Amino acid sequence: DAGVIQSPRHEVTEMGQEVTLRCKPISGHNSLFWYRQTMMRGLELLIYFNNNVPIDDSGMPEDRFSAKMPNASFSTLKIQPSEPRDSAVYFCASSLDLEDRALQETQYFGPGTRLLVL
């Protein structure tokens, strides 16, 4: 398996521009997570989906951020308009949500998208 695929790997944009990050989860996984990581704030969970449905978006910083999962093999995280403080590494992760909750999902992370907003 190719693992979780993210694109682009690097993105440099100017303040005010729209940014779209993409993620392809591992085939067969039914949960997908978007994280943001900065030196100041560490690793933050932004939103996660289960069976393509957003379950918890409480980590989304503000209305400029939106995420979609139109099908089981694709998700996007959009920032519009982007601001310099959005500069971070954005990770996508996927997991298989088992009925036996005691196992807890092991998350598999993509390589991340390094975003720089000038």
Add this chain to the structure above:
Amino acid sequence: SQQGEEDPQALSIQEGENATMNCSYKTSINNLQWYRQNSGRGLVHLILIRSNEREKHSGRLRVTLDTSKKSSSLLITASRAADTASYFCAPPNDKVIFGPGTSLSVIP
């Protein structure tokens, strides 16, 4: 939702030495996971220990769990420069939430 709190925040050791990192959490758990993150990369799952286990081994990794103290430790034996990374514990949740991690530097 809870997150694990790792301690220490930073650790620097010589190659060949053992590295011990600790994790504390707040509520009762069914299991706990440890992850590693190399600089600039995504997290990689290392090991899962269940609440009915006190110790678990995987290669040079040894994880302990003390549910009475709500704490876990990760021991890396005979460390190598390649072990340089950040290490995160993740108590179970509806979603896995990560604390600040322990930044480990192994000096050749």
